Amino acid sequence: MSEGLIHTTAGNMMSSPLRIIDLLDFGRQQFPDQEIVSRRLEGDVHRYTYEACWQRSNQVAHALAKLGVQPGDCVASLAWNTHRHMELYYGVSGYGAILHTVNPRLFPEQIQYVIDHAQDTYIFVDLGFLGILEQIQNALPTVKGYIVLTDRQHMPETTLSNVHCYEDLLAPHATSFPWPDLHEDQASSLCYTSGTTGNPKGVLYSHRAMVLHAQATVSAALLDLRQDDVLLPMVAMYHASAWGAPYAAPLAGCKLVLPGAGMDGASMWSLIEAEKVTVGLGVPTIWLTLHNYLSEIDVTKTPLKRVCVGGAASPLGMVKTYAERYNVYWQPIWGMTETGPLATSLPPTPALMALPASERYTLQTTAGKAAFGVIMEIFDADDQPVPHDGETSGELRVKGPWICSQYYKNEDRSAFLQGWLATGDIAVIDRQGYMRVVDRKKDVIKSGGEWISSIEIENIVSAHPSVNECAVIGVKHEKWDERPLLLVVANKGVQVTADDIYKHLQGKIAKWWTPDAVEFVTELPKTGTGKVRKNELREQWFLHLESK
Amino acid sequence: MSEGLIHTTAGNMMSSPLRIIDLLDFGRQQFPDQEIVSRRLEGDVHRYTYEACWQRSNQVAHALAKLGVQPGDCVASLAWNTHRHMELYYGVSGYGAILHTVNPRLFPEQIQYVIDHAQDTYIFVDLGFLGILEQIQNALPTVKGYIVLTDRQHMPETTLSNVHCYEDLLAPHATSFPWPDLHEDQASSLCYTSGTTGNPKGVLYSHRAMVLHAQATVSAALLDLRQDDVLLPMVAMYHASAWGAPYAAPLAGCKLVLPGAGMDGASMWSLIEAEKVTVGLGVPTIWLTLHNYLSEIDVTKTPLKRVCVGGAASPLGMVKTYAERYNVYWQPIWGMTETGPLATSLPPTPALMALPASERYTLQTTAGKAAFGVIMEIFDADDQPVPHDGETSGELRVKGPWICSQYYKNEDRSAFLQGWLATGDIAVIDRQGYMRVVDRKKDVIKSGGEWISSIEIENIVSAHPSVNECAVIGVKHEKWDERPLLLVVANKGVQVTADDIYKHLQGKIAKWWTPDAVEFVTELPKTGTGKVRKNELREQWFLHLESK
Numbered sequence A, B: 001m002s003e004g005l006i007h008t009t010a011g012n013m014m015s016s017p018l019r020i021i022d023l024l025d026f027g028r029q030q031f032p033d034q035e036i037v038s039r040r041l042e043g044d045v046h047r048y049t050y051e052a053c054w055q056r057s058n059q060v061a062h063a064l065a066k067l068g069v070q071p072g073d074c075v076a077s078l079a080w081n082t083h084r085h086m087e088l089y090y091g092v093s094g095y096g097a098i099l100h101t102v103n104p105r106l107f108p109e110q111i112q113y114v115i116d117h118a119q120d121t122y123i124f125v126d127l128g129f130l131g132i133l134e135q136i137q138n139a140l141p142t143v144k145g146y147i148v149l150t151d152r153q154h155m156p157e158t159t160l161s162n163v164h165c166y167e168d169l170l171a172p173h174a175t176s177f178p179w180p181d182l183h184e185d186q187a188s189s190l191c192y193t194s195g196t197t198g199n200p201k202g203v204l205y206s207h208r209a210m211v212l213h214a215q216a217t218v219s220a221a222l223l224d225l226r227q228d229d230v231l232l233p234m235v236a237m238y239h240a241s242a243w244g245a246p247y248a249a250p251l252a253g254c255k256l257v258l259p260g261a262g263m264d265g266a267s268m269w270s271l272i273e274a275e276k277v278t279v280g281l282g283v284p285t286i287w288l289t290l291h292n293y294l295s296e297i298d299v300t301k302t303p304l305k306r307v308c309v310g311g312a313a314s315p316l317g318m319v320k321t322y323a324e325r326y327n328v329y330w331q332p333i334w335g336m337t338e339t340g341p342l343a344t345s346l347p348p349t350p351a352l353m354a355l356p357a358s359e360r361y362t363l364q365t366t367a368g369k370a371a372f373g374v375i376m377e378i379f380d381a382d383d384q385p386v387p388h389d390g391e392t393s394g395e396l397r398v399k400g401p402w403i404c405s406q407y408y409k410n411e412d413r414s415a416f417l418q419g420w421l422a423t424g425d426i427a428v429i430d431r432q433g434y435m436r437v438v439d440r441k442k443d444v445i446k447s448g449g450e451w452i453s454s455i456e457i458e459n460i461v462s463a464h465p466s467v468n469e470c471a472v473i474g475v476k477h478e479k480w481d482e483r484p485l486l487l488v489v490a491n492k493g494v495q496v497t498a499d500d501i502y503k504h505l506q507g508k509i510a511k512w513w514t515p516d517a518v519e520f521v522t523e524l525p526k527t528g529t530g531k532v533r534k535n536e537l538r539e540q541w542f543l544h545l546e547s548k
Ligand SMILES: Nc1ncnc2c1ncn2[C@@H]1O[C@H](COP(=O)(O)OP(=O)(O)OP(=O)(O)O)[C@@H](O)[C@H]1O
Pocket: A193, A194, A195, A196, A197, A240, A309, A310, A311, A312, A313, A314, A332, A333, A334, A335, A336, A337, A338, A366, A367, A423, A424, A425, A437, A440, A529, A531
């Protein structure tokens, strides 16, 4: 707790710290037989119980002690969503070390940078990612050894030095470890943002933050996870902790399904079908991938009840498709690596579901309301809060116990203003408290001194029946500085023209927002986390209007 | 956080404190129109929204400032469960003062003692409790004034000096208050245990403890409260904060129904029926009262889904009656003033409800499992943990962030041992983690050096169709030191003999546990909170076997 808070008389309550390890301990005590199902990198599907996961997490801690890892040390993972990665989430953090979940989709130089910046001592690595490390191993002075997340039988040839086999490392150890009495502000884990500009920046999470985030996540205001849910996180455990799913699942007692490296439509669907997944987590692109696959194989009946979707705005077209074609609730979420990541959502409450469909769909394209613990406000360029009228936009700023207060070992405080995190998102909040991101600061289109919301246009275009996905970017214009350009990926096998799109837009947006051109493309470039790379599109198309 | 916890690297998360006021702020933002319905002391039923409750809580804070109350001061309430008491819960604690909820059922000397011990500065008092204060006002040197919880029209004559009318006090103030940045360990509220022996002992709660307790309370492991629930706390807000209902309700967004002074069957039922109450909170006696009333008026259909029952063991007879006659799930809870109060429960999970009825009923007579955050263990007389085999009993000890670490301004540490709270309850824990209280240390029957569980016998006797309620106590015996005596209140209008009871007990308990005598009485003496006064029964019946 910081200084300056009023504190006259302390209550007489125990100072029991909030610890990550207690989440799994709770889960295995309350729901010992609940399952964790995991697609292994070895190819097969692995299943075990929370109790087994607990025992192996205890073995991980013993193994760390044996390796000489000290509390406070950083230990890296370079791994997909598997049960072994889950064991690291608990074993490493519970031990008092810091789990640095490295994003394998970063460029090799960036991977080298983050490992060096974090001073990682050991790296736990999946079979598929060994090559990345072999390439840079000579530039990793702090790394003492590597542990391959597999069994003896599958151990690969490798040029890495000091290599261990995960299963061999665990095997000799007891399944119960004397977990240390950690301070709840102790760092638990470290995640770097992808760094579309400049070097990646680290967010150093604490035990307290992750436990409070897990409680918020299972609560009805966010993911509303319950014992009879089957949760499939299609967001990577190396990206913002798979939105905290590994922490939330044991607290809720739900079955957890981990997709391994299988991020394609067919792999995803086979798990959803076989394991009767009820709740999916992922960026919009993932659900577009699933939809495209299900269209191909002509399936509309799924066990899914909800897909929880964040990381980018929810396009109206997808909201409708999931509701009307699949009878699945598209649940929007807003968050970022710097915010735990989950901060807002719009769960399918009885009141919401009672609304006329079109009204509900529109609400589903917002980001919903803030969870308990998260305070949010929007500010104008002079740092003044703007009205919550659903119209006035400004930068979104947030605060709360699981929001980042500074980047790890980084002097740049420009995103941390007077106790707020400045998110870089431009948003509106309406009278009822619904927040909507209208753009990212860096993606904003400034036409004749006024802003145009790329997200709002995309949202409307996405609802055209022939449109698969789309992006609006600002490109150079002689008179207006920038004007919007619309890029469209059409559905397979359909005929659609720019005119069709213009007709569809007519009357739905201000005239001067109408894109100056519509171009059809076969795909949109994406980041490792499945988001459209608007900076790449801008580079490619920047002079498009001039060349016309 | 206490010293001695491992803390090598702090995470970079904001140090936002957990504050009680944010619970109501969340509730009114997420569920502005959700209702709080309250039976007023003036006689009528009052209803308003969370938003209105929020605004008036802000007015309370302004009023406290005007009265000169300082952060850290104690401010007392002597009041039933009403919307005004709810406003004090938020206004007083949010302001940084400490709400001391005085139990009006204490003896006047005890009330004087606790007010003096807490050094209360002002007392907010309900119409019905003025007389108590008038009696002792000359012995309350720290009290500067009294606020009667009513409007001008209902202000009574009183001999109290410096008296304010609550509605007049609030009226002039703004509905928005600049809530202070409190430290989360700041004391929020104070509750004294009833003190069946010696002076009452104070439990000083903190903001952090109450917020974490509220999160646990709404979670599926405890009360599992949701937006579409209608919650009726039939436990007093002056007794362990009505089990935290005023804090949990806005977090869950459920409708809150406050019964005022109406603790009788008819008043209770009229609210349950009119407001469509789905979840009730109360001690077993309350649900016996409701059952007796419903039997009288011959009603079996109710809107209730669950009654959540703690403060005493759940008798098998009541569990069955509620299931089979009313189709209501009897949800056991364990807790005490010193533990927040809620710590364990057994919610109606799909798995539980799939069990054969008799197996389920038996589990419902346990206290369930610990919520996330609560650690529990049972210890023998040498302070050693005993096995979790469902047989070996010992003293229950608990720890966690909302468990008391010492009594307020009290040097006696006998209940606080090596970081645990020693509860004074004798319990067993089975292999699956279900806890069952078999007796209170002070109620234990020691026969020939061996323990007999009074609760277990009561549990079986309660299931006899002619038994309304019963109590087993230890009374003097020449040879065995103590032997059990069974006291029975029969159902109205039925004929039942001691022999019937003995037949019912046969084969269900060890022979030497069989009570030496069965006596029929018309009622059992109860505490202000509705628990059977076993100490009083013991005094009355202690020589019963000798006189025979
Ligand atoms: N519901 C949503 N609506 C619109 N945008 C969203 C939503 N949820 C998340 N976002 C966008 O995603 C961002 C957070 O993403 P994340 O932290 O995963 O990495 P990134 O910001 O895309 O990458 P980097 O910071 O490395 O450039 C938010 O700042 C916001 O722009």
